[in-house]
Amino acid sequence: MRSTAHAFTENAKRAVEDPQLKRAMGHVRKGFIEKRAKARARLPEFEALRDAGREIKDHTLAHLDFYLEHYEKTLTAAGGRLHWCATAEEARAAILEICRQAGARTVTKGKSMIGEEIAINDHLEANGITPVETDLGEYIIQLRREPPSHIIAPAVHLTKDLVEADFRAHHKQLPEGRSLSEPAELVAEARQVLRQRYLEAEVGITGANFLVAETGSSVIVTNEGNGDLTQCLPKVHIVVASIEKLVPTLEDLNVLLRVLARSATGQEMSTYTTLSTGPRRPGDPDGPEAYHVVLLDNGRSAMIGSEFHEALRCIRCGACMNHCPVYHAIGGHAYGWVYPGPIGSVLNPGLIGIEEAHHLPNASTFCGRCESVCPMRIPLPRMMRHWREKEFERHLTPASVRTGLTLWAALARRPRLYQALTRIGSALLGRLGKRGRFESLPLAGGWTRFRDMPAPEGPTFQSLWAEQRGTPGGTSGGKR
Amino acid sequence: MSGARAAILAGIRRGLKRGALSGDARAELESRLAGPPVGPVPDRSRANHALPIDLFESMAAEVAATLERLPDSEAVPGAVARYLKANNLPAALRLAPADDLQALPWDSEPLLSVEAGPADPGDQVSVTGAFAGIAETGTLMLLSGPAGPTTLNFLPDNHIVVLRASDVVGPYEAAWERLRARNGRGSLPRTVNFITGPSRTADIEQTIQLGAHGPRRLHILLIDDRDESAS
Numbered sequence: 064m065r066s067t068a069h070a071f072t073e074n075a076k077r078a079v080e081d082p083q084l085k086r087a088m089g090h091v092r093k094g095f096i097e098k099r100a101k102a103r104a105r106l107p108e109f110e111a112l113r114d115a116g117r118e119i120k121d122h123t124l125a126h127l128d129f130y131l132e133h134y135e136k137t138l139t140a141a142g143g144r145l146h147w148c149a150t151a152e153e154a155r156a157a158i159l160e161i162c163r164q165a166g167a168r169t170v171t172k173g174k175s176m177i178g179e180e181i182a183i184n185d186h187l188e189a190n191g192i193t194p195v196e197t198d199l200g201e202y203i204i205q206l207r208r209e210p211p212s213h214i215i216a217p218a219v220h221l222t223k224d225l226v227e228a229d230f231r232a233h234h235k236q237l238p239e240g241r242s243l244s245e246p247a248e249l250v251a252e253a254r255q256v257l258r259q260r261y262l263e264a265e266v267g268i269t270g271a272n273f274l275v276a277e278t279g280s281s282v283i284v285t286n287e288g289n290g291d292l293t294q295c296l297p298k299v300h301i302v303v304a305s306i307e308k309l310v311p312t313l314e315d316l317n318v319l320l321r322v323l324a325r326s327a328t329g330q331e332m333s334t335y336t337t338l339s340t341g342p343r344r345p346g347d348p349d350g351p352e353a354y355h356v357v358l359l360d361n362g363r364s365a366m367i368g369s370e371f372h373e374a375l376r377c378i379r380c381g382a383c384m385n386h387c388p389v390y391h392a393i394g395g396h397a398y399g400w401v402y403p404g405p406i407g408s409v410l411n412p413g414l415i416g417i418e419e420a421h422h423l424p425n426a427s428t429f430c431g432r433c434e435s436v437c438p439m440r441i442p443l444p445r446m447m448r449h450w451r452e453k454e455f456e457r458h459l460t461p462a463s464v465r466t467g468l469t470l471w472a473a474l475a476r477r478p479r480l481y482q483a484l485t486r487i488g489s490a491l492l493g494r495l496g497k498r499g500r501f502e503s504l505p506l507a508g509g510w511t512r513f514r515d516m517p518a519p520e521g522p523t524f525q526s527l528w529a530e531q532r533g534t535p536g537g538t539s540g541g542k543r
Numbered sequence: 544m545s546g547a548r549a550a551i552l553a554g555i556r557r558g559l560k561r562g563a564l565s566g567d568a569r570a571e572l573e574s575r576l577a578g579p580p581v582g583p584v585p586d587r588s589r590a591n592h593a594l595p596i597d598l599f600e601s602m603a604a605e606v607a608a609t610l611e612r613l614p615d616s617e618a619v620p621g622a623v624a625r626y627l628k629a630n631n632l633p634a635a636l637r638l639a640p641a642d643d644l645q646a647l648p649w650d651s652e653p654l655l656s657v658e659a660g661p662a663d664p665g666d667q668v669s670v671t672g673a674f675a676g677i678a679e680t681g682t683l684m685l686l687s688g689p690a691g692p693t694t695l696n697f698l699p700d701n702h703i704v705v706l707r708a709s710d711v712v713g714p715y716e717a718a719w720e721r722l723r724a725r726n727g728r729g730s731l732p733r734t735v736n737f738i739t740g741p742s743r744t745a746d747i748e749q750t751i752q753l754g755a756h757g758p759r760r761l762h763i764l765l766i767d768d769r770d771e772s773a774s
């Protein structure tokens with residue numbers, strides 16, 4: 064996927080002005096949040112499971128080399144083939160080679176964010192192979208030639224009217240006068256159209272939610288069953304997965320499965336959780352004859368031991384974006400690269416470079432909701448702050464902001480001067496504001512262009528604080 | 544791509560500020576693999592002997608699976624025929640080629656056409672067994688193998704599963720334990736399917752629709768064999 068993360072400001076502006084997007088995003092705000100809260104309330108062990116999950120992931124990352132080697136052993140023993148790929152380019156080449164050897168013309172695909180990350184569809188197409196997305200949301204956005212806007216609900220930015228228009232435009236073989244206004248009719252039509260494609264495909268590509276070192280298995284978690292048809296019908300099954308998907312054992316998998324669906328969709332368990340281990344066995348009446356795992360690094364090993372290490376615990380549940388006020392307002396596309404929302408703001412700069420993605424860590428109010436719902440307790444706001452520091456160090460921050468920050472820093476280190484100035488400033492502004500508001504204010508155009516700035520009222524926090532503690536002008540540390 | 548393998552492992556070790564593990568550190572991880580710690584297990588799944596079935600039934604109902612309790616396996620063909628009729632389905636099914644399923648008295652339903660084998664794209668109804676039922680979330684556990692074609696679980700529109708009450712367990716852990724008792728540790732069939740209700744999607748405006756790609760209906764025939772198997 065080509066990044067537009069550098070144009071985040073314009074992307075976001077366009078997004079907030081899009082009434083259709085606003086309507087669609089309303090469903091996210093309502094649905095996901097309520098459902099997760101309900102599922103959590105129903106399972107008293109939920110918080111303990113989050114802690115256990117975090118520990119499992121930390122343990123795995125601290126011994127990732129060992130577990131990857133063990134996984135290689137068990138996978139190979141089960142007859143699977145592992146392809147180590149350091150870069151997206153290597154992964155694309157490996158997949159194309161397997162498809163060519165299988166004589167593939169059509170490839171069905173289950174939903175895979177790694178597939179998006181390495182832009183496998185474009186690569187297959189450029190080489191004369193037709194990729195067919197089978198997850199309903201992915202299928203819709205493939206028709207529209209759009210990237211996903213959410214990691215588990217790729218078409219969440221669309222309303223059903225838009226989907227209807229797309230189906231009418233693309234499914235010309237079906238009668239024109241058919242009714243397509245209900246979601247059920249749209250689902251039935253996609254089901255019918257895709258059935259044939261499953262049967263034609265020579266290769267099926269799926270992602271993996273987890274890889275299990277103990278057994279050499281890949282695990283997919285879905286609701287539609289498309290991933291399963293994708294992997295049990297064609298003669299070759301390719302799994303694309305990144306190195307941090309590993310878990311040591313089935314016991315560890317249990318823990319993570321118990322938090323995944325509840326955090327993601329609020330389900331107790333997704334409809335289909337499938338473990339695949341190697342190709343068809345002797346005596347098996349169906350299943351693929353070959354099983355390949357394309358294992359991708361693409362910058363992740365470099366995150367190990369860095370200040371972004373903990374982001375590798377992510378199990379891609381989507382809870383952080385479901386609860387993010389910024390994501391609600393702008394949707395996923397504005398972020399400009401594969402992973403949207405808070406986790407995208409942390410991952411993307413690491414994967415495509417801070418130069419390209421330096422706006423993303425700023426797309427946050429630091430309200431902390433993402434961290435509070437993240438099942439893996441990833442300190443997302445702290446990591447965005449680390450990226451902001453890096454942005455500053457590399458002089459990617461705009462000059463006006465730099466000057467402002469430098470000035471503020473100089474003042475903040477002189478508490479008495481700071482307090483004196485804020486007292487004078489707020490008293491002055493309080494008097495100048497018309498009916499308690501400013502319609503415009505020098506240096507604050509970014510704010511007042513869209514809304515009024517409230518004028519300060521009464522004494523500053525610092526002087527109130529000092530009063531209460533009876534230490535006039537006291538220099539309270541102000542530590543956060 | 545062995546260059547990539549070495550580079551990735553070296554990159555990880557660089558980040559972890561250590562070399563490849565050996566000696567005690569390695570032995571510790573090996574022993575964790577052989578006997579991993581068990582995480583928090585939901586209390587609800589740890590109830591006494593009679594309860595897993597009730598919990599299983601109510602959890603399965605929550606995810607829109609239907610369930611009928613039968614006194615014994617002899618009653619299966621009749622129950623299948625009734626179900627097909629009630630749902631206006633053709634009297635034809637694809638049966639998993641498992642000995643116990645094939646040994647059922649299908650002759651008692653002469654109008655029912657029964658063929659065993661993997662699913663054909665035209666099949667509307669499949670009947671399979673299940674390795675276990677997991678009460679914690681109303682989940683079925685099915686294994687691939689000569690007696691369990693995976694396509695039967697996904698291709699037909701209607702999936703009927705014959706489950707023995709004695710195979711219903713509380714938490715996932717108990718299901719894995721049973722499988723390990725059969726296969727040994729670290730070895731799984733080609734496919735393990737955990738199935739919780741019929742296929743669904745919420746991809747269009749977050750409204751749940753059943754029957755996205757997999758079965759629209761999931762019907763469970765629960766055989767009450769607890770007395771026979773009571774120990």
Ligand code: SF4
Pocket residue numbers: 376377378379380381382383384406433436437438439440441
């Ligand atoms: S960062 Fe946490 S909340 Fe966000 S997708 Fe990853 S695991 Fe889920």
